[in-house]
Amino acid sequence: MDRNNIESIVQQVLAELQGGAQSTAGSRGEIPEKSRVAMLTKKEHFDIQEYPIPPVGDDDILVKVEGCGVCGTDAHEFRRDPFDLIPVVLGHEGTGEIVKMGKNVTKDSAGKPLKIGDKVVTCMIFKDNPDITMFDLNKQNVGGADVYGLLPDDDVHLNGWFSDYILVRGGSTIFNVSDLDLDSRILIEPCAVLIHAVERAKTTNILRFNSRVAVQGCGPIGLICIAILKTMGIQNIVAVDGEEKRLAFAKEMGAGATVNFKNYQGIEALAGGVKDAFGGHLADFAFQCTGSPVAHANIYKFIRNGGGLCELGFFINGGDATINPHFDICSKEITTVGSWVYTLRDYATTFDFLKSAKDIGLPMSKLITHRFPLEQINEALATNLKMEGLKIAIVNQ
Numbered sequence: 001m002d003r004n005n006i007e008s009i010v011q012q013v014l015a016e017l018q019g020g021a022q023s024t025a026g027s028r029g030e031i032p033e034k035s036r037v038a039m040l041t042k043k044e045h046f047d048i049q050e051y052p053i054p055p056v057g058d059d060d061i062l063v064k065v066e067g068c069g070v071c072g073t074d075a076h077e078f079r080r081d082p083f084d085l086i087p088v089v090l091g092h093e094g095t096g097e098i099v100k101m102g103k104n105v106t107k108d109s110a111g112k113p114l115k116i117g118d119k120v121v122t123c124m125i126f127k128d129n130p131d132i133t134m135f136d137l138n139k140q141n142v143g144g145a146d147v148y149g150l151l152p153d154d155d156v157h158l159n160g161w162f163s164d165y166i167l168v169r170g171g172s173t174i175f176n177v178s179d180l181d182l183d184s185r186i187l188i189e190p191c192a193v194l195i196h197a198v199e200r201a202k203t204t205n206i207l208r209f210n211s212r213v214a215v216q217g218c219g220p221i222g223l224i225c226i227a228i229l230k231t232m233g234i235q236n237i238v239a240v241d242g243e244e245k246r247l248a249f250a251k252e253m254g255a256g257a258t259v260n261f262k263n264y265q266g267i268e269a270l271a272g273g274v275k276d277a278f279g280g281h282l283a284d285f286a287f288q289c290t291g292s293p294v295a296h297a298n299i300y301k302f303i304r305n306g307g308g309l310c311e312l313g314f315f316i317n318g319g320d321a322t323i324n325p326h327f328d329i330c331s332k333e334i335t336t337v338g339s340w341v342y343t344l345r346d347y348a349t350t351f352d353f354l355k356s357a358k359d360i361g362l363p364m365s366k367l368i369t370h371r372f373p374l375e376q377i378n379e380a381l382a383t384n385l386k387m388e389g390l391k392i393a394i395v396n397q
């Protein structure tokens with residue numbers, strides 16, 4: 001037993017003697033002394049390491065992790081360390097159960113009561129910006145803020161959701177989502193990205209109930225986009241992708257028709273295919289969900305004069321796109337919006353979306369195509385990099 005370990009146990013005992021933290025055996029047994037974490041110790045390699053569970057401060061919450069989605073950002077960091085974070089515990093799309101919390105913790109970031117046993121998710125950490133107004137609709141996105149799962153390693157170590165336990169510190173946003181099932185909770189973060197995109201689309205005043213909407217790209221982002229449009233009551237959705245399996249899934253999510261771009265030679269023919277799928281009309285609005293510059297250049301051809309476009313596919317820099325400003329934007333008077341991350345308001349809206357999606361029978365759980373235990377995290381990331389399946393998740397037993 002090393003010195004740090006003894007110190008942390010002594011501190012924990014003292015904190016408990018002072019009534020500083022409430023804890024419970026919880027539904028899964030006693031809180032152990034140590035927690036496993038998946039530490040990315042070099043490129044393309046996680047080590048499963050164990051660290052003492054530190055004392056829970058008056059504003060802190062200890063969460064037993066139940067699961068966490070693998071994000072494109074995790075895969076990017078795993079492969080190349082572009083954020084220069086190694087060693088790091090990744091995983092930001094996580095959820096779990098509160099097993100211990102400091103005496104000052106009574107509510108979540110939306111004002112909902114919090115108690116031991118509640119299921120929670122985290123969002124951003126605003127330690128340095130306590131003035132952020134979460135329910136301000138006009139607030140810009142929260143990109144650039146700190147987030148668990150992308151924090152540099154420190155003495156606490158329990159900083160990411162690819163672990164058995166995570167210590168959520170005061171100043172973090174946390175939400176009580178006990179009324180959502182595990183799969184829904186794992187999907188919250190990617191769904192919030194699309195809730196934000198649709199909110200951005202609505203600012204154009206072009207997206208209406210009866211709009212013809214094209215969604216290009218049927219990976220998780222495009223499929224979730226279709227599901228959100230469907231829960232909003234938009235009926236006329238055409239999905240565009242190059243894989244029949246994904247297009248079939250798009251139909252289950254609510255697309256009325258699909259277009260496989262591999263069946264068309266050239267952009268004019270493809271635009272004709274989209275027009276046919278809408279019964280002889282171009283799209284009123286299009287969502288570009290591919291992250292491909294070529295797909296971005298093409299999408300203008302699917303949109304009618306005076307229509308709108310939301311571009312959200314570029315979470316990493318995919319390079320430049322070539323468009324014709326005369327034909328594609330000016331003469332067609334296309335209104336374009338970009339979308340990036342989400343606001344905290346969008347995050348809370350997402351919980352309601354996930355309930356609505358379930359109520360109308362959309363197969364959201366099918367988005368999670370692979371589930372791995374924590375000890376197989378290297379395989380999970382390799383599966384993600386091979387672009388197999390849709391959403392890959394780490395699920396703790």
Ligand SMILES: [Zn+2]
Pocket residue numbers: 071072073092093189190
């Ligand atoms: Zn993510």
